[in-house]
Amino acid sequence: MNRLAAMSKKLTIVMGITSIAAAATLALAPIAKCTEHVDRPFEWTVEIDTKQLKNQFQYNGSELKELVKAKMSYFKMTDEDNKTDYEDLWYAKSKTLGMERHHKLDITQGDAICIKVKHIGEYTSYDEQRASGKAVMKAVLDAAVNKNMVATIKVPMTSFHTIAAEIENYHFAPAPASTPDNPVDSDMNLFLESEPAGLTQSFAHMH
Amino acid sequence: MIRTHERKNIRRNSGNMLILSGVFITLLAVLALVACSFGGLFFVFNRIQTTTDELALTGARKLNEQDRIGQMNNMIARCRQLVYDAHKSHTYAYEDASQLNQLAEQLHDEAREGAILLEAERQKLRVVAVNEAKSAITERYEELKEGHSLVLPWLKVAIPTTPMVEFGYAKDIRSNVAELKGIDDLEMEDNKQSFVLTDSHLYKENIDAKISTDTELHFRISSLPAPVQSTVAPARCILAKQYKSLVAADLPSVCKVEMKLGVDTGIGADAHQEMKSTGIAVATGGEKVL
Numbered sequence: 430m431n432r433l434a435a436m437s438k439k440l441t442i443v444m445g446i447t448s449i450a451a452a453a454t455l456a457l458a459p460i461a462k463c464t465e466h467v468d469r470p471f472e473w474t475v476e477i478d479t480k481q482l483k484n485q486f487q488y489n490g491s492e493l494k495e496l497v498k499a500k501m502s503y504f505k506m507t508d509e510d511n512k513t514d515y516e517d518l519w520y521a522k523s524k525t526l527g528m529e530r531h532h533k534l535d536i537t538q539g540d541a542i543c544i545k546v547k548h549i550g551e552y553t554s555y556d557e558q559r560a561s562g563k564a565v566m567k568a569v570l571d572a573a574v575n576k577n578m579v580a581t582i583k584v585p586m587t588s589f590h591t592i593a594a595e596i597e598n599y600h601f602a603p604a605p606a607s608t609p610d611n612p613v614d615s616d617m618n619l620f621l622e623s624e625p626a627g628l629t630q631s632f633a634h635m636h
Numbered sequence: 637m638i639r640t641h642e643r644k645n646i647r648r649n650s651g652n653m654l655i656l657s658g659v660f661i662t663l664l665a666v667l668a669l670v671a672c673s674f675g676g677l678f679f680v681f682n683r684i685q686t687t688t689d690e691l692a693l694t695g696a697r698k699l700n701e702q703d704r705i706g707q708m709n710n711m712i713a714r715c716r717q718l719v720y721d722a723h724k725s726h727t728y729a730y731e732d733a734s735q736l737n738q739l740a741e742q743l744h745d746e747a748r749e750g751a752i753l754l755e756a757e758r759q760k761l762r763v764v765a766v767n768e769a770k771s772a773i774t775e776r777y778e779e780l781k782e783g784h785s786l787v788l789p790w791l792k793v794a795i796p797t798t799p800m801v802e803f804g805y806a807k808d809i810r811s812n813v814a815e816l817k818g819i820d821d822l823e824m825e826d827n828k829q830s831f832v833l834t835d836s837h838l839y840k841e842n843i844d845a846k847i848s849t850d851t852e853l854h855f856r857i858s859s860l861p862a863p864v865q866s867t868v869a870p871a872r873c874i875l876a877k878q879y880k881s882l883v884a885a886d887l888p889s890v891c892k893v894e895m896k897l898g899v900d901t902g903i904g905a906d907a908h909q910e911m912k913s914t915g916i917a918v919a920t921g922g923e924k925v926l
Contacts, residue, residue: 485707485926488701488702488761488765488768489764489768490760490764491760491761492757493711493754493757516818517714519711519714521753524750524753525718525749526711526715526753527711527715527717527718527750528714528715528717528718529714529926530721530816530818532818533818566739566743569739570729570736570740571725573733574729599742600738616735617735617736634735634738634739
C-alpha cells in the first residue's frame with residue numbers, strides 16, 4: 430500500500446512539472462513559436478550571402494582580421510535566375526566597415542519583399558551571424574527608403590537566435606504576430622522565420 | 637786624329653734597351669696598379685649599389701606584405717560609400733519618414749564608428765609597416781655586410797655603415813583603388829573634387845577624400861601601384877628623381893635606403909674615399925578590389 434502511495438505521489442510530481450513546462454511553453458509561444466508554414470506573399474527576394482574572409486588585414490595588432498563580407502542581390506520571384514547584384518557590405522567583429530554599391534535597388538515601389546540570409550562556408554562564426562543581423566537591418570532600411578514592405582525575413586535555423594537578438598538591438602521588441610484580427614500597434618513590424626521551417630518570431634518597432 | 641774624335645762622339649747602344657724596358661715596365665706596372673685600383677673601385681661601387689637596391693627592395697616588399705596597404709585603401713574607399721549612403725538615408729528618414737528615423741540614425745552612427753575605427757587602424761598599420769620594413773632591412777643588412785670587407789694590396793674595403801632608411805611615395809604612381817560607382821551623388825562629388833583620374837578611373841594618391849556631408853571624418857587614400865590587367869605589380873627599383881617624401885600621415889609605398897662604404901685605394905698616402913649609394917624601391921602593388 431505504502432509503495433503504491435509513494436508511486437502515486439511521484440506521478441503527481443512528474444505531472445505537475447510537466448504541466449508547468451507546458452504552461453511556460455504556451456506563455457512563451459509568441460516569443461519563439463513553432464510553425465510549419467506562414468503565408469506572407471512577396472514579389473521580390475533580397476538575398477544576403479555572408480562569408481568569413483581569410484587573409485585580410487593580416488598585420489600585428491590588427492582589429493580587422495575577422496572580416497565578414499555580406500553580398501546582397503535581389504531578384505523577382507517570377508525571374509529567379511536573373512539576380513541583380515545590389516551591394517557588398519564588410520564587417521569586422523560585428524562593426525560595419527564598408528559598402529560597395531553595384532546597382533540601384535530597382536524594385537517596384539510598393540512591392541513586398543522577402544529578405545533571405547544564406548551563409549557561405551561550412552562553419553558560421555558568431556561574428557558572421559551578428560554581421561548577418563546587421564546586414565538584414567541595412568536591407569530593411571534600404572527597402573523602406575525605396576517604399577517596399579518587408580513581408581518576411583528568412584534566416585538559417587542555426588543563426589536564428591543571434592539574428593533575432595541583433596534585430597532587438599535596433600529598437601525592435603518581440604511581439605505577437607500582427608494579423609488583421611489582432612493588429613500590433615507599431616509603425617514597423619518585422620517577421621523572422623527559420624529555414625528549414627520551425628522557428629518564427631515577430632518584432633514590433635519600439636520608440 | 638779624326639778617327640779618335642769620331643770615336644769619342646759615338647755612343648754605345650748596347651745598354652739602352654735595358655733602361656727603356658725598365659722604364660716601360662715600371663710605367664706598365666703603375667698603370668696596372670691604377671687600373672686595378674679604379675677597376676676595384678668600380679667593382680666595389682657596383683657591389684654596394686646592388687646591396688643597397690636589395691635592401692630597398694626588402695623594405696618595399698615588407699611594406700605591402702599580403703596587400704595590407706592595398707586592402708586598407710580599398711576599405712577606406714568603401715567606408716566613404718557606407719557613410720555617405722547612411723547619411724543620405726538618415727536625412728531622408730528625418731525629413732520624410734519619421735518611423736525610419738531611429739533605425740537610420742543608428743545605422744548612420746555605426747557607419748561613422750566604422751570610419752573612425754578604420755582611420756585608427758590605418759594609423760596603426762603605418763607604424764607596423766614601417767617598423768617591420770626597418771627590421772627586415774636590418775636583418776638583411778646583417779647577412780650581407782660581412783661580404784663587403786675586402787683587403788688587397790691596392791684596395792681596402794670596409795664594412796658598409798648601417799643603412800639609413802626613409803619612407804615615401806613615388807611620383808606619378810596613383811592609388812590602387814578603382815573608382816566606385818553606384819551612388820550617383822557621390823560620384824559627381826568625387827568628379828567635382830577631382831579625387832578620381834578621368835583616364836585611369838583610379839583614386840588619386842595621398843588624398844584625404846573627405847565627404848561634404850561629414851567633414852570631420854578622414855578618408856586618406858595612399859599611393860600604391862594598381863594592377864595592370866589583373867596582374868599585381870611586383871616590387872621594383874625606381875629612379876631617385878621619382879622619390880617623394882611623405883608630407884602627411886599617409887601610408888608609405890616607397891622605401892629609400894642610403895649606405896656609405898669606406899674604401900682605401902692604396903695609391904698615395906691620402907687615398908681614403910667614402911662611397912655613398914642610394915637604393916629606392918616601390919612596394920608590391922595592390923589589388924583593385926577587396
